[in-house]
Every structure is written in structure tokens, then in C-alpha cells.
Amino acid sequence: MVGQGKGGKGMGKVGAKRHSRKSNKASIEGITKPAIRRLARRGGVKRTSSFIYDDTRAVLKNFLENVVKDAVT
Numbered sequence: 001m002v003g004q005g006k007g008g009k010g011m012g013k014v015g016a017k018r019h020s021r022k023s024n025k026a027s028i029e030g031i032t033k034p035a036i037r038r039l040a041r042r043g044g045v046k047r048t049s050s051f052i053y054d055d056t057r058a059v060l061k062n063f064l065e066n067v068v069k070d071a072v073t
Contacts, residue, residue, distance in 0.1 A: 028057050 036056050040048055 028061050031057055031060060 033053050036053050037048065039056075040052075
């Protein structure tokens with residue numbers, strides 16, 4: 001295998017592959033507190049309890065799982 005380099009077959013001249021970093025936190029934690037607050041403001045909510053954020057993430061995760069499941073099947 002002469003001339004393959006580090007890219008493999010048909011990859012052109014590319015360097016070594018880099019390892020992707022694994023995130024320690026779940027993707028649902030990417031829905032930040034300010035993002036939830038903005039959604040609540042759009043819905044007409046003035047004040048929110050500090051306990052609402054985790055519950056909102058759980059409801060959103062459940063909703064998205066159902067949407068993706070319906071889209072796939």
C-alpha cells in the first residue's frame with residue numbers, strides 16, 4: 001500500500017485523525033436556564049421557581065423522544 005498516507009483510500013492528503021472529545025454532561029443539559037426562561041416569557045410567565053428547570057428538561061426530553069420515535073416509525 002504505497003502512497004496511502006494516514007487518510008486511507010481516496011481521502012487525499014490529510015493529516016492524522018484527531019480524537020473527538022467526549023462530553024461529560026448530557027445533551028439535555030445544553031438547554032440552559034436562560035433558554036428555559038425565554039420560553040417561559042414567550043408563554044407569558046413572569047416568575048419561575050428554581051425547581052422548574054429540571055422538570056422542564058425532563059418534559060422536553062420526553063416530547064423530543066416521542067417526536068423522533070414517531071418520525072422514524
